[in-house]
Amino acid sequence: MNFAGFICDNTGLVLxxxxxxxxxxIGVLLLSLALWITTGLLISRHARLAGAVIxxxxxxxCIPSISLFGLFMSVPGLGLGRRTATVVLVLYAMMPLxxxxxxxxxxxxxxxxxxxxxxxxxxxxxxxxxxxxxAWPAVFAGIRVTVVxxxxxxxxxxxxxxxxxxxxxxxxxxxxxxxxxxAGALIVSLIALLLxxxxxRVERIIISPGxxxxxxxxxxxxx
Amino acid sequence: xxxxxxxxxxxxxxxxxxxxxxxLHVKQGNICVFVGPSGCGKTTILRMINRLVTPDGGTITIxxxxxxxxxxxxxxxxxxxxIQQVGLLPHRTIAQNIALVPELLKWxxxxxxxxxxxxxxxxxxxxxxxxxxxxHQLSGGQAQRVGVxxxxxxxxxxxxxxxxxxxxxxxxxxRLQDEFLRLQQTVQxxxxxxxxxxxxxxxxxxxxxxxxxxxxxxxxTPIEILTQPxxxxxxxxxxxxxxVKILDLTRAETLMEPFENRLGPIKSxxxxxxxxxxVKIALEMMMQKxxxxxxxxxxxxxxxxxxxxxIKTHVNRISGGTV
Amino acid sequence: MNFDMDLFSQALLQRxxxxxxxxxxxxIIPLVLAILIAMPAGILLTRPAYRHHGRRVMSVFNxxxxxxxxxxxxxxxxxxxxxxxxxxxxxxxxxxxPIARNTVAAISAVPAExxxxxxxxxxxxxxxxxxxxxxxxxxxxxxxxKTAAILTVSTAVLAALVGGKGMGAIIFAGIxxxxxxxxxxxxxxxxxxxxxxxxxxSLLEGLLTPAHLKNRHGxxxxxx
Numbered sequence: 126m127n128f129a130g131f132i133c134d135n136t137g138l139v140l141x142x143x144x145x146x147x148x149x150x151i152g153v154l155l156l157s158l159a160l161w162i163t164t165g166l167l168i169s170r171h172a173r174l175a176g177a178v179i180x181x182x183x184x185x186x187c188i189p190s191i192s193l194f195g196l197f198m199s200v201p202g203l204g205l206g207r208r209t210a211t212v213v214l215v216l217y218a219m220m221p222l223x224x225x226x227x228x229x230x231x232x233x234x235x236x237x238x239x240x241x242x243x244x245x246x247x248x249x250x251x252x253x254x255x256x257x258x259x260a261w262p263a264v265f266a267g268i269r270v271t272v273v274x275x276x277x278x279x280x281x282x283x284x285x286x287x288x289x290x291x292x293x294x295x296x297x298x299x300x301x302x303x304x305x306x307x308a309g310a311l312i313v314s315l316i317a318l319l320l321x322x323x324x325x326r327v328e329r330i331i332i333s334p335g336x337x338x339x340x341x342x343x344x345x346x347x348x
Numbered sequence: 349x350x351x352x353x354x355x356x357x358x359x360x361x362x363x364x365x366x367x368x369x370x371x372l373h374v375k376q377g378n379i380c381v382f383v384g385p386s387g388c389g390k391t392t393i394l395r396m397i398n399r400l401v402t403p404d405g406g407t408i409t410i411x412x413x414x415x416x417x418x419x420x421x422x423x424x425x426x427x428x429x430x431i432q433q434v435g436l437l438p439h440r441t442i443a444q445n446i447a448l449v450p451e452l453l454k455w456x457x458x459x460x461x462x463x464x465x466x467x468x469x470x471x472x473x474x475x476x477x478x479x480x481x482x483x484h485q486l487s488g489g490q491a492q493r494v495g496v497x498x499x500x501x502x503x504x505x506x507x508x509x510x511x512x513x514x515x516x517x518x519x520x521x522x523r524l525q526d527e528f529l530r531l532q533q534t535v536q537x538x539x540x541x542x543x544x545x546x547x548x549x550x551x552x553x554x555x556x557x558x559x560x561x562x563x564x565x566x567x568x569t570p571i572e573i574l575t576q577p578x579x580x581x582x583x584x585x586x587x588x589x590x591x592v593k594i595l596d597l598t599r600a601e602t603l604m605e606p607f608e609n610r611l612g613p614i615k616s617x618x619x620x621x622x623x624x625x626x627v628k629i630a631l632e633m634m635m636q637k638x639x640x641x642x643x644x645x646x647x648x649x650x651x652x653x654x655x656x657x658x659i660k661t662h663v664n665r666i667s668g669g670t671v
Numbered sequence: 672m673n674f675d676m677d678l679f680s681q682a683l684l685q686r687x688x689x690x691x692x693x694x695x696x697x698x699i700i701p702l703v704l705a706i707l708i709a710m711p712a713g714i715l716l717t718r719p720a721y722r723h724h725g726r727r728v729m730s731v732f733n734x735x736x737x738x739x740x741x742x743x744x745x746x747x748x749x750x751x752x753x754x755x756x757x758x759x760x761x762x763x764x765x766x767x768x769p770i771a772r773n774t775v776a777a778i779s780a781v782p783a784e785x786x787x788x789x790x791x792x793x794x795x796x797x798x799x800x801x802x803x804x805x806x807x808x809x810x811x812x813x814x815x816x817k818t819a820a821i822l823t824v825s826t827a828v829l830a831a832l833v834g835g836k837g838m839g840a841i842i843f844a845g846i847x848x849x850x851x852x853x854x855x856x857x858x859x860x861x862x863x864x865x866x867x868x869x870x871x872x873s874l875l876e877g878l879l880t881p882a883h884l885k886n887r888h889g890x891x892x893x894x895x
Contacts, residue, residue: 184862186821187821187824187825187861187862187865188825188858188861188862189824189825189826189828189839189842189858189861190825191828191829191839191842191843191846192828192842192854192857192858192861194846195842195845195846195851195854195858196851196854196855196858198846198849198851199849199851273736273737276737276739277737277738277739277740277741277742278739280739280741280742281739281741284843284846285846291739291741294739294741294742294745295741295745295832297745298745298748298832298833301748301749302749303749303750306742306745306746306748306749307746309742309745310738310739310742310743310745310746313737313738313739313742314734314737314738314739314742317737318734318737321737
């Protein structure tokens with residue numbers, strides 16, 4: 126196999142696809158964080174609402190990504206390309222993000238919250254000074270899962286016209302070109318690992334050393 | 349029964365030996381208590397007896413047979429084991445937990461069932477109420493009783509108990525200790541008991557082994573250790589109330605003035621203790637009734653009189669004039 | 672968007688049902704293979720002799736998870752060519768990860784004092800595995816199997832790209848011809864399969880789980 130050779134021969138194309146891939150993932154990530162972390166915090170006080178939203182997220186998560194792309198590309202105003210890709214990927218990010226925010230807030234020891242109440246904190250203060258900082262480790266674990274997930278699923282957006290690394294894999298299959306497939310797969314994985322690593326660095330800076338999470342956490346996925 | 353000869357153990361991650369050339373003998377039917385601060389090697393000694401830890405020097409024999417010649421699982425099935433966290437299997441009911449070792453030993457089912465019922469009752473629990481419960485439904489004290497019952501299930505001659513009462517609250521702990529002593533009267537096991545609580549050690553032990561940093565500092569009966577502490581370490585371990593502890597272990601008859609064949613009426617204020625009662629009880633009575641002498645009886649027959657000056661002299665003599 | 676009802680009902684009632692059996696085959700064979708490989712592997716990785724490899728192997732598994740499903744399917748295609756073979760192999764490998772991870776996590780989460788007590792009572796390592804560790808691990812392992820099952824149902828759609836047929840055939844046709852109706856019809860069956868499989872596995876889990884773990888399922892999961 127000579128995927129390195131393939132990358133050298135097609136540097137311009139590979140760079141373009143990589144840039145598109147990364148920009149899609151980062152855009153989706155920023156949107157998702159703003160949207161789903163806020164939603165997660167808002168619903169954390171209402172058990173039944175939280176159940177319903179997480180249930181919806183689970184349902185979305187069970188639909189194959191290619192179906193979601195196929196369904197949303199027919200929605201007027203979205204069509205082929207980046208808009209549909211963004212909407213679908215943001216929807217995919219819903220389940221892991223909301224779930225981790227919810228789990229994080231719920232995992233905060235009731236005794237600590239009580240202590241805060243006892244000190245005269247308002248509900249908002251409780252949320253911002255106790256629950257959010259203590260939920261960070263769980264939330265961050267969710268963010269890292271999401272980053273890896275989105276990077277992988279973004280490859281599927283090639284079927285609705287995104288010119289990203291998924292195209293290398295798809296065309297590799299069509300042409301029977303193994304080097305092309307390996308090159309695409311490898312770069313996507315590297316991007317996922319790199320983003321995960323960067324998030325890990327950020328995590329170390331943000332999270333109180335008193336709260337560091339175990340990274341070898343059981344895989345929960347959509348079950 | 350259990351004999352340690354120059355037994356040592358050094359764990360891989362440590363320079364200092366956890367257990368350093370220990371030689372001692374545990375007598376049949378005795379409660380031998382290993383006591384000392386954390387890191388003194390007491391738990392390691394216990395875990396070497398059932399080979400959960402392998403000594404790297406010396407020999408341990410049970411009834412003259414080296415434990416190294418025995419198959420570890422088979423050895424462990426003949427030794428009861430109780431730990432602080434109890435370690436009941438969370439997926440099995442109480443009855444199934446107690447039945448575990450009999451099951452491993454392939455006892456017939458009806459024999460096992462009978463034994464389980466007997467043990468639950470012996471622990472003062474109601475078999476119809478507790479038997480079908482799961483461990484997480486028990487209180488700390490109940491779980492600990494079940495832990496003891498499980499260790500006793502196959503009637504092992506030896507029991508190892510590692511801080512079994514440390515995780516329950518003080519009131520329950522006192523009750524469990526009393527129950528434990530009563531139980532030992534009937535089962536007469538050879539028991540190795542680990543604790544960091546000197547009061548528990550004095551209360552429960554027939555024989556104490558005081559340890560520090562893996563080395564044996566002093567051995568003896570509780571009263572021997574209380575009255576003749578080997579060094580400052582043992583002294584500080586015994587605490588400031590050593591005098592009171594001694595009075596708890598001294599029988600009234602040893603400090604009384606005996607009535608030597610004295611006949612005739614005895615001047616008595618009506619307050620009396622039995623000759624085998626601890627002096628501490630007489631002392632408490634003196635303070636309550638505001639008197640300084642108490643009649644000592646054997647049954648109903650008065651045998652002597654215990655006076656406050658005698659107690660004071662005794663305590664001053666052994667604890668160097670602190671009372 | 673104009674919805675062609677005739678096309679949709681034709682797809683839903685005539686074209687899609689023909690792919691159900693193919694798709695189930697693409698799910699069940701990899702799933703069974705994955706369980707047969709991942710559970711023993713997970714158990715092995717928690718044995719004393721191999722435990723120190725555990726972290727390294729798990730990080731390989733974690734890295735494996737970052738390879739996009741499309742790539743996993745695609746990578747076997749140059750080696751094995753078109754058809755069922757590469758698709759089944761790729762899906763098996765994809766399903767291995769959650770099962771192995773959860774097996775290792777579940778067995779590692781069995782409280783040390785419970786294992787210590789079991790050993791102290793004279794249980795052999797084999798008895799500890801079968802009577803203590805595995806029964807306590809059922810909920811977490813089954814949650815891994817369910818994850819793998821749902822993942823496989825949707826990933827199997829990609830098999831169509833390498834000639835593996837299945838429900839993906841109709842969905843990709845919908846994408847290529849811009850026919851939303853075909854995508855919807857195929858997706859409905861995918862959803863149904865996921866739900867049915869999940870229910871079936873939950874029933875199986877109910878049969879395997881010791882009674883008390885059912886009562887406080889939530890608590891146990893969180894603890895693990």
